[in-house]
Amino acid sequence: MLAMMCSGLLQFSVRTLAVTALAATLASSTLARSDADSNNNDNGRRQVSGVNCNVAAFANLLPIATKVEKVEYVSAGGTFGEPLTDLMYPIPPTNLPELCAVIISVVSSPVSSYRFGIFLPAEWNGRFLTVGNGGFGGGINWLDMGAGVRYGFAVVSTDTGHNSTTGDIYWALNNPEMKEDWGWRSLHGTVLLGKNLVTAYYAKPIGHSYYSGCSTGGRQGLKEVQISPGSFDGVLVGAPAWYTSHLNTWIGKIATYNWPADDPKHIDWETLPPIGAEVVRQCDDIDGVSDGIISLPEQCNVNYDALRCSNGISTAASNFANSDNCLNDAQIDTLKQLYTGFTLDSTGERVMPGLLPGSENQMYTVLNYSDASPYGLGYIRYFLLDNPLWEASQYNDSILQLAELLDPGNATANNYNLTTFRDRGGKMLIYHGASDGLVPTTAGSLYYKRAVDTTSGGDVNAAREFFRRLEIPGMQHCGLTEVDAPWAFGGASQAASLGNDTYSVPGFADSQHDVLLALVDWVENGNPVDQVIATTWNSQKEPSSGVLRQRPICAYPDTAQWDGTGNIDEAASWSCGGDNSSHVANSAGSLAYTNPFSVIVDMLLGD
Incomplete structure (x- = not known):
């Protein structure tokens, strides 16, 4: 097994060197151009x-x-x-x-x-x-390029x-x-x-080199920093699907939680929005503000009794238990498994944290409409096993073990040592929507914690000198919202969701409202990103409809706090303070982990 690991890592290193040599050849040919040409x-x-x-x-x-x-x-x-x-990005x-x-x-x-x-x-x-890509799609991301070139x-x-x-x-x-x-x-x-x-x-x-990507694009950015710390001066990493070996196998396992559709445990995707509304009702005001947004989802303890069918007899605070959407005990167990995360059947050990309360509206991306999600089933069939006949019902713990061993494509970005990137002056921002129903927000928190532990000895204040994390309440995967939460702040692909002729945050193209410009300011002027103001509009994809809400997104461990008197829809009524570190650590950082590859990778790649 160790021989297989070393062989794969050696091939990865050789291929890295080959690509570098190709670029060196290009550089030489560039210098050889004649003045006449x-x-x-x-x-x-x-x-x-x-x-x-x-x-x-x-x-x-x-x-x-x-x-x-x-x-x-x-x-x-x-x-x-x-x-x-271009199948993935057909809109120019x-x-x-x-x-x-x-x-x-x-x-x-x-x-x-x-x-x-x-x-x-x-x-x-x-x-x-x-700029990065999305999912397993292939195609040049012209829309994000179009937004980038307009800067x-x-x-x-x-x-x-x-x-x-x-x-x-x-x-x-x-x-x-x-x-x-x-x-x-x-x-x-x-x-x-x-x-x-x-x-x-x-x-x-x-002058300076930057990166911006979300989801697979976030993973790509982290991976490039890990194998080539000198590639970028500033890196903007959104909702990174970095834990390929675990995330995609877990999505495959989720099918065993929820399918087949005639099983009592099955949650129909149409039930998810009402579930989400009930969870918001329960946890909206944890931050002291009733605004329809769960701002501190790590502190949300879902009351499952209020979700359980009561057969018309209920003393719960809401009528959900008496509605057509109420859940039986088996369905509640399915929902609990999504919040809990990836656990091993053999030992019960949790190997990846789960989705946060507030993500229910987007859980359909992993529960899927009619069968196992292609992000899980397709990964296992075509990436891991090369067996198109494999069925989700065949899932067991050996799938994860094989994924950890082989890591097809060397895709998993699990080198947590960012010392070289830090020491050469690199700056990184990682952000995640707290209502992400595809890539768990807690997975982004997990990478951040492990990188802080590895690179800065667990000292968040020391890590903040080069690496900061933003969590956006109410934002879904990479952008948008179901609860009128401010979500637009210049993240990857966000301008594209507003149309094919936009860039930055329409009407607010400055470093206070645009996280890419804030990153540039940090890299080039030494102004750290303490916050960035997010925006949403009356019609969330139509900036011309007028601003509905703006709110600061605070760099971890700070959280946005209302002043108690101002308009809650105006950013000036909020400030960054408090400390959310213990709750984030409890949701994402409590997992034990081993990384048998990291030392060998460091030796081969010189990181």
């Missing part, structure tokens, strides 16, 4: 810093096994994307600034390749931004080595090299090659 300025506005926006100019910069697929000049107000072929961004759009293809192994896109704005702010960044995104929608994982079947591309290699290579192309295009070095 760099001064070929016959396309007027279709060039920046002496480099033309055409295929030939970029082809001269690329090493073997890398090619230019497309180069296109985009005028101000224009659009660019792949609406007919519009209202772009003047830029040069480039698509590059890279051979990553004898049987795999990946693509990445670059937006090179005519008015460049000197910064480089990499003035040069932006890159990879397709992760395939083309599919978020829950389509069939592409991974018997394709270990494609799994590697999705797991880490395509993003790592995109960063290295993209930086060199940007440097060559503008004929000057990049």
